[in-house]
Amino acid sequence: MSNPLSDFLRDYLTVGIFGSLGFVLxxxxxxxxxxxxxxxxxxxxxxxxxxxxxxxxxxxSQTQVRYYIFALxxxxxxxxxxxxxxxxxxxxxxxxxxxxxxxxxxxxLLLGLVYAWRKGVLKWA
Amino acid sequence: MLSLFAQLLPGPFTAPTIDWLALGPExxxxxxxxxxxxxxxxxxERATAFMPxxxxxxxxxxxxxxxxLAADGGDxxxxxxxxxxxxxxLILKALFVLSAYVVxxxxxxxxxxxxxxxxxxxxxxxxxxxxxxxxxSSRDLVGIFVALELLSIPAYMLAGWRKGDVRSNEAGLKYYxxxxxxxxxxxxxxxxxxxxxxSTRLDVIAARxxxxxxxxxxxxTLAILLTLVGFAxxxxxxxxxxxxxxxxxxxPTPVTAFLAVASKAAGFVALIQIVxxxxxxxxxxxxxxxxxxxxxSMTVGNLIALRQTNVVRMLAYSGIAQAGFMLAPFVVADxxxxxxxxxxxxxxxxxxxxxxxxxxxxIAVARKTRSAExxxxxGLFTYMPGLAVALTLFLASLIGIPPLGGxxxxxxxxxxxxEAETPLGLATAIVMAINTAIAAYYYLKVAKAMWFDDAPDxxxxxxxxxxxxxxxxxxxxxxxxxxxxxxxxxTNVTEYGPLAVGGP
Numbered sequence: 001m002s003n004p005l006s007d008f009l010r011d012y013l014t015v016g017i018f019g020s021l022g023f024v025l026x027x028x029x030x031x032x033x034x035x036x037x038x039x040x041x042x043x044x045x046x047x048x049x050x051x052x053x054x055x056x057x058x059x060x061s062q063t064q065v066r067y068y069i070f071a072l073x074x075x076x077x078x079x080x081x082x083x084x085x086x087x088x089x090x091x092x093x094x095x096x097x098x099x100x101x102x103x104x105x106x107x108x109l110l111l112g113l114v115y116a117w118r119k120g121v122l123k124w125a
Numbered sequence: 126m127l128s129l130f131a132q133l134l135p136g137p138f139t140a141p142t143i144d145w146l147a148l149g150p151e152x153x154x155x156x157x158x159x160x161x162x163x164x165x166x167x168x169x170e171r172a173t174a175f176m177p178x179x180x181x182x183x184x185x186x187x188x189x190x191x192x193x194l195a196a197d198g199g200d201x202x203x204x205x206x207x208x209x210x211x212x213x214x215l216i217l218k219a220l221f222v223l224s225a226y227v228v229x230x231x232x233x234x235x236x237x238x239x240x241x242x243x244x245x246x247x248x249x250x251x252x253x254x255x256x257x258x259x260x261x262s263s264r265d266l267v268g269i270f271v272a273l274e275l276l277s278i279p280a281y282m283l284a285g286w287r288k289g290d291v292r293s294n295e296a297g298l299k300y301y302x303x304x305x306x307x308x309x310x311x312x313x314x315x316x317x318x319x320x321x322x323x324s325t326r327l328d329v330i331a332a333r334x335x336x337x338x339x340x341x342x343x344x345x346t347l348a349i350l351l352t353l354v355g356f357a358x359x360x361x362x363x364x365x366x367x368x369x370x371x372x373x374x375x376x377p378t379p380v381t382a383f384l385a386v387a388s389k390a391a392g393f394v395a396l397i398q399i400v401x402x403x404x405x406x407x408x409x410x411x412x413x414x415x416x417x418x419x420x421x422s423m424t425v426g427n428l429i430a431l432r433q434t435n436v437v438r439m440l441a442y443s444g445i446a447q448a449g450f451m452l453a454p455f456v457v458a459d460x461x462x463x464x465x466x467x468x469x470x471x472x473x474x475x476x477x478x479x480x481x482x483x484x485x486x487x488i489a490v491a492r493k494t495r496s497a498e499x500x501x502x503x504g505l506f507t508y509m510p511g512l513a514v515a516l517t518l519f520l521a522s523l524i525g526i527p528p529l530g531g532x533x534x535x536x537x538x539x540x541x542x543x544e545a546e547t548p549l550g551l552a553t554a555i556v557m558a559i560n561t562a563i564a565a566y567y568y569l570k571v572a573k574a575m576w577f578d579d580a581p582d583x584x585x586x587x588x589x590x591x592x593x594x595x596x597x598x599x600x601x602x603x604x605x606x607x608x609x610x611x612x613x614x615x616t617n618v619t620e621y622g623p624l625a626v627g628g629p
Binding site for chain 2: 006008090096097108111115118119
């Protein structure tokens, strides 16, 4: 078929077929397992699986809320890296134009770090 | 498929030639953002005293390139047609920058007197305005989406600015969750459009939509519907309006003014771009969608507004109804593209002036009464006559009484609906006429409280109104009046400018 629109829609058909295949496969495996497995209930089997070690303490563990600052700062550098890597591989192609653009981009992101540092959020206190 | 990969392979690279003047407003506002953050980082608390002045100066400076571009005339097309600076974009950019200027005037005392973070407020405001400026020129799906996120994300934070107040937290959270949900729906619609159109540029997609004709109607309908629903959330059109009243009531009032005017206008600008430069070729799909959105918005918004006892909540519901009026010209978008686009832009500009003015008076009065209940406006005329007269004029303009601006806005919408002579357009005009009459009741209820009722507790000592608030009221009043008497100031630009000959 030469019509791009039909091709576009056919691509969705592929996604649909593969998606339903996944559901069918998982369902089939679970069904077969249910058919052939023996059913012997024991209290030990209901404990959370910790690679063979008996679990200690509560499952509910809390994380220090201050980590969110580091998560945010991580995102800042992460996004920076996402843009820098493809640019770095094409450094010679983009030349001076690319260099100036990337410097501007890094400077604007750096502003965020300067702000965070001056506002004292980097101190663990 | 092979040709697609061939396009993606890096060929010899030439740096794009950039028309720096055309990007002038954006560059000034970006520089303002950088300066504000730097000032805040260097000076810390000592910066708060001159932050609002710097912000105001920055927004005024951003007007200079806009005026230069307007005087220069002519369309400027950048980045291969995905960024266009024409007369409509310039009018909208001026609208955004001036709205931001007024919002800074409204916020100055509000922030200083409450226990709020001040410096960040202005930098986030500048960031949001930058998104709006980009939106006014984007003719590309990616550009529109990036602009939408750039203007929304700071607004989510601004809505929750009163950190200690549960209602403000609720406002911010609701706005954020609804906004993210809308973005997700919008993105899905856009991805389908990209699949059909094979490009992110609106003009290319429009040509492709014409080319495929009646083929693939279900997927095109779904794509257009999802995209429009995403924007309907942003402009708080019924039935996607539920977040608006709670957010407007809980957010700090200057932020509410910003959301109700600039943010809503930006949503409409996005709709204008995507409808008039792309979806317009499928009038059969968009006509019924906009008919339902417009009629539901004006009717439901007005009926709920009748029952409100809080002015800010009333203005929120009236804003929903006014959004319905602004959606009305879209119903005849494919019949009369130039006139209906003009009607929407005119309505946006005039609505911004009168609504900002109304919020300015509400903020000024709340400094005395510490509430925004309609009862608390009782007897306002006896002790602060200037504010009472100003608010009455703004409300009269919102109703649409000549010679105020609101009258001309409604008139232009009516005339385009009737000129189009389509059944849906005429039906919209009739519903709109009924709703205009209903709206008069709740606007006049506030006016009645001010002029005829007694002040609550008999307290009639006036409070001093800060100069910045006075300036905001006067500025809005002047614009409301001038545009009512001389609407030609906008229509001339849109009629004889490139807007008239442009279009798809």
